[in-house]
Amino acid sequence: MINKLVVKIQKTNAPIVVGLDPMLNYIPAHIQKKAFQEYGETLEGAAEAVWQFNKEIVDKTYDIIPAVKPQIAMYEQFGIPGMTAFKKTVDYCREKDLVVIGDIKRGDIGSTSAAYAVGHLGKVKVGDKTYAGFDEDFATLNPYMGADSIQPFIEVCREENKGIFVLVKTSNPSSGDFQDQLVSGRPLYELVGEKVAEWGETHMGDTYSYVGAVVGATYPEMGKILRKIMPKAYILVPGYGAQGGQGKDLVHFFNKDGLGAIVNSSRGIIASYKQEKYAKFGPENFGDSARQAALDMIEDISSALER
Amino acid sequence: MINKLVVKIQKTNAPIVVGLDPMLNYIPAHIQKKAFQEYGETLEGAAEAVWQFNKEIVDKTYDIIPAVKPQIAMYEQFGIPGMTAFKKTVDYCREKDLVVIGDIKRGDIGSTSAAYAVGHLGKVKVGDKTYAGFDEDFATLNPYMGADSIQPFIEVCREENKGIFVLVKTSNPSSGDFQDQLVSGRPLYELVGEKVAEWGETHMGDTYSYVGAVVGATYPEMGKILRKIMPKAYILVPGYGAQGGQGKDLVHFFNKDGLGAIVNSSRGIIASYKQEKYAKFGPENFGDSARQAALDMIEDISSALER
Numbered sequence: 203m204i205n206k207l208v209v210k211i212q213k214t215n216a217p218i219v220v221g222l223d224p225m226l227n228y229i230p231a232h233i234q235k236k237a238f239q240e241y242g243e244t245l246e247g248a249a250e251a252v253w254q255f256n257k258e259i260v261d262k263t264y265d266i267i268p269a270v271k272p273q274i275a276m277y278e279q280f281g282i283p284g285m286t287a288f289k290k291t292v293d294y295c296r297e298k299d300l301v302v303i304g305d306i307k308r309g310d311i312g313s314t315s316a317a318y319a320v321g322h323l324g325k326v327k328v329g330d331k332t333y334a335g336f337d338e339d340f341a342t343l344n345p346y347m348g349a350d351s352i353q354p355f356i357e358v359c360r361e362e363n364k365g366i367f368v369l370v371k372t373s374n375p376s377s378g379d380f381q382d383q384l385v386s387g388r389p390l391y392e393l394v395g396e397k398v399a400e401w402g403e404t405h406m407g408d409t410y411s412y413v414g415a416v417v418g419a420t421y422p423e424m425g426k427i428l429r430k431i432m433p434k435a436y437i438l439v440p441g442y443g444a445q446g447g448q449g450k451d452l453v454h455f456f457n458k459d460g461l462g463a464i465v466n467s468s469r470g471i472i473a474s475y476k477q478e479k480y481a482k483f484g485p486e487n488f489g490d491s492a493r494q495a496a497l498d499m500i501e502d503i504s505s506a507l508e509r
Numbered sequence: 510m511i512n513k514l515v516v517k518i519q520k521t522n523a524p525i526v527v528g529l530d531p532m533l534n535y536i537p538a539h540i541q542k543k544a545f546q547e548y549g550e551t552l553e554g555a556a557e558a559v560w561q562f563n564k565e566i567v568d569k570t571y572d573i574i575p576a577v578k579p580q581i582a583m584y585e586q587f588g589i590p591g592m593t594a595f596k597k598t599v600d601y602c603r604e605k606d607l608v609v610i611g612d613i614k615r616g617d618i619g620s621t622s623a624a625y626a627v628g629h630l631g632k633v634k635v636g637d638k639t640y641a642g643f644d645e646d647f648a649t650l651n652p653y654m655g656a657d658s659i660q661p662f663i664e665v666c667r668e669e670n671k672g673i674f675v676l677v678k679t680s681n682p683s684s685g686d687f688q689d690q691l692v693s694g695r696p697l698y699e700l701v702g703e704k705v706a707e708w709g710e711t712h713m714g715d716t717y718s719y720v721g722a723v724v725g726a727t728y729p730e731m732g733k734i735l736r737k738i739m740p741k742a743y744i745l746v747p748g749y750g751a752q753g754g755q756g757k758d759l760v761h762f763f764n765k766d767g768l769g770a771i772v773n774s775s776r777g778i779i780a781s782y783k784q785e786k787y788a789k790f791g792p793e794n795f796g797d798s799a800r801q802a803a804l805d806m807i808e809d810i811s812s813a814l815e816r
Contacts, residue, residue, distance in 0.1 A: 225620060226635070234636075243636030275621045279628035280635075281642030285592050307617055309651055311681040313532060314582045321586035328533070328587075329541075329550030335588030344616055346653040347679050348686030372654050374618040379655030379704065383697060385690040390697065394687065 203339045203364050204407035204414075204436060207301045208461060210268035216500040217456070219303060219438070220263055220492075221468025222256050222291060223273040228473040229255045230485035249283035252276075255488075256291045259472050260298055262489035263496050269301040271438075271466055292338055303438065304338030307369065309351045316354035323366075324358035340365045342416060342438070345394050349401070356405050356413065365412035365436075368401075370394045370428060373418025373441030391424065395431040402435050410436050410462065419451055419465065426454035429462070437463045443470030443499070449506035456507060465503060471495045510646045510671045511714035511721075511743065514608045515768060517575035523807040524763070526610060526745070527570055527799075528775025529563050529598060530580040535780040536562045537792035556590035559583075562795075563598045566779050567605060569796035570803050576608035578745075578773055599645055610745065611645030614676065618657040626665035630673075647672045649723060649745070652701050656708070663712050663720065672719035672743075675708075677701045677735060680725025680748030698731065702738040709742050717743050717769065726759055726772065733761035736769070744770045750777030750806070756813035763814060772810060778802045 211217050226234065226248060234251045241247035260270065272295075277288035295302045308318045317326075322341045325332040343355060345368050355366050371381055371391040381391045395415060402411030411434045417425050419441035429437065437455050442448070442465045455463035474480045474495035475488040483491035518524050533541065533555060541558045548554035567577065579602075584595035602609045615625045624633075629648045632639040650662060652675050662673050678688055678698040688698045702722060709718030718741045724732050726748035736744065744762050749755070749772045762770035781787045781802035782795040790798035 223621070225624075238636055243638045245633075245635065245640050245642070248633070248635045273617075273621055275615070275617055275624040275628070279624040279633045279642055281628065281633075281640065282589065282593055282596060284628070284642065286589055289589060307651075308582070308614070309616075309653075310580075310582055310614055311679065314530070314580055317532075317582040317586040321582070321588065321591070326552075326555070326586045326588075328552065328555045329545055331550045333552050333588065335552070335586055335591065344614075344651050344653050346616075346651050346676060346687060347681060348683035348688070350681040350683040369653060372618065374654060374657040376655035376657040380653060380697060380701065381655070383690075383692040383700065385692060385697075390687065390690060390692075393690065397686065 203301065204410050204412045207268060207436070207464070208410060210301060211461065211464065214266055214268050215504065216267055217464050217503060218267060218496065218499055219269040219271045219464050219466045220259065220267055220471050220496060221271045221273060221466045222259065222472065223276045223468040224252045224255050224472065225276060226251065228469065230475070230488050232486065245280045245283040248280045249287040252280070252284070253287045253290050257294060258489040259492050260295055260300070262493045264298040264300055266493070266500070267300070267496060269303055269464065270295050271303040271305050273305040273468065289336055292336060296337070301340070302338045303340040303342065303367065304336065305342050307342050307344050309344030309347050311347055311350040312354070315351050316358070319355040319358035323355065323364045324362050340367060342367045342369065344369050345397070349397070352401055356401060359412050360405055365414060367414040367416050367438040368394070368398050370398060370415040371417045371421055371424050373420045377418065392427065392431060395428045398435055399432040402432065406434065410434055414438055416440065417455065422451040422454060429454055429457070433457065439463055439465045443467045449502035452503060453506055460507060467499055471499065510608065511717050511719045514575060514743070514771070515717060517608060518768065518771065521573055521575050522811065523574055524771050524810060525574060525803065525806055526576040526578045526771050526773045527566065527574055527778050527803060528578045528580060528612070528773050529566065529779065530583045530775040531559045531562050531779065532583060533558065535776065537782070537795050539793065552587045552590040555587045556594040559587070559591070560594045560597050564601060565796040566799050567602055567607070569800045571605040571607055573800065573807070574607070574803060576610055576771065577602050578610040578612050580612040580775070596643055599643060603644070608647070609645045610647040610649065610674065611643065612649050614649050614651050616651035616654050616658045618654055619661070622658050623661035623665070626662045630662065630671045631665040631669050647674060649674045649676065651676050652704070656704070659708055663708060666719050667712055672721060674721040674723050674745040675701070675705050677705060677722040678724045678728055678731050680727045684725065699734065699738060702735045705742055706739040709739070713741065717741055721745055723747065724762065729758040729761060736761055736764065740764065746770055746772045750774045756809035759810060760813055767814060774806055778806065
């Protein structure tokens with residue numbers, strides 16, 4: 203799957219991922235209204251609005267992007283109907299041949315980690331049969347519990363040719379509370395980065411590892427160092443756009459082959475119709491607005507990489 | 510809810526929580542067979558087996574224990590039907606007046622963290638209505654992303670009188686990979702513990718905080734230190750029994766008032782019928798076996814506390 207991701211990035215010439223994080227207030231009124239007419243102002247109604255919104259975004263962008271990243275919290279908040287919308291979204295994106303990165307940030311140990319791994323990337327056994335619960339291509343993971351929390355995922359990834367992105371340095375203001383603490387004079391996130399590189403050696407694709415890392419666009423200097431520590435790890439970069447990151451900040455997240463990083467934007471694309479810059483599209487054409495915002499993001503990053 | 514937890518622990522004289530982590534191989538053949546006859550060897554069949562298993566464990570223990578801790582990974586692995594079994598379990602335990610600790614170990618930032626918080630502990634808005642997605646009483650959280658990941662939960666907890674347990678020092682062998690790294694000569698978990706105490710001050714119950722901590726039974730010396738760093742935090746202690754912890758190792762997790770800690774056992778109770786010690790019950794009477802194992806655990810901890 204890491205090989206597929208690389209090929210798709212090369213084909214589209216777009217090292218970006220569209221974050222499908224559909225907060226209700228991103229979803230235009232006409233979509234919400236229609237969903238509520240059919241299902242009422244219920245969890246089912248909210249889930250239907252989320253699904254219709256996602257479908258339109260995907261239909262209008264799937265040919266120009268390599269990957270999507272649904273943020274499961276935005277679905278989980280709507281209980282079972284929300285989780286069903288998550289699964290429908292994952293399935294639909296895979297039908298459209300998009301690489302699906304489940305932004306689930308799970309982290310647990312032993313048999314519990316294995317249960318998350320089979321549920322999201324692998325197949326669970328029921329009697330003599332096997333089933334894929336959610337079936338994303340990649341999952342994001344939290345490393346706080348150590349190797350015990352990552353290894354069961356790597357085992358499932360080997361069987362399924364799937365991959366993970368481990369949180370190393372996150373994009374939020376308080377990411378430094380623990381990640382930046384100095385251990386023998388070096389920040390903790392560097393140690394985590396070293397572990398990611400080490401784990402990555404055990405499950406390599408053609409040129410990059412199935413074990414990637416998350417490093418926020420908001421910390422470009424740290425990205426530069428982490429790039430060197432984890433030369434074969436694909437870096438998933440959140441924090442572009444709405445959180446403050448720009449194309450020019452991102453060049454050091456990439457390797458000299460022009461690969462090695464994939465930059466996420468959520469709000470900046472899926473809710474772009476709310477920005478003055480894209481207001482001309484109007485809420486009715488939020489999908490076209492998303493396409494234009496994605497094209498602009500690709501251009502911003504490409505031209506920064508060319509310089 | 511922390512006050513309710515304390516009262517229930519005092520009433521039952523049982524500072525324990527039963528971990529509802531139903532792996533399929535814990536579930537006796539007769540339960541699986543019946544579920545598969547009704548739903549086939551499907552995700553729905555697995556979910557039904559999980560639910561029937563849980564119901565029997567709860568029916569046989571609810572009067573002698575204060576709380577349960579369903580581990581969501583064990584449900585999530587079965588996709589949507591599994592999540593539905595999780596919700597049914599949470600609802601049923603609350604009907605039985607048990608305190609429900611959702612072992613979800615979520616951790617994300619800003620609006621994403623808020624989405625997890627409303628989904629698991631609070632209520633989500635849909636139009637003019639509000640709904641509780643999963644509705645646990647407490648949730649476990651991962652602190653790696655810093656204060657940004659915890660604050661949105663504390664806000665929801667204030668509104669709902671609910672609480673959280675933040676991972677500080679976990680029970681697994683590789684928990685030391687990052688948690689034990691020395692920061693200015695002190696392990697990282699102590700810093701996390703200090704933050705837990707600080708966050709806890711902002712949402713206090715009568716004697717204990719709504720912000721608790723997770724510290725593994727397998728590290729009693731660290732528990733002793735963390736107890737002092739976080740005097741008002743309830744400590745949720747995994748790792749008893751199957752993972753190696755014993756009553757005598759646990760005394761320092763408690764305060765002098767005999768309170769301040771709640772010890773989890775999962776496999777050691779719910780799958781006790783598989784142990785030689787409880788073999789006399791047989792698979793048919795796994796619920797009675799669970800009750801006896803819970804009583805034995807209460808006795809083990811109580812007598813250690815008395816000494």
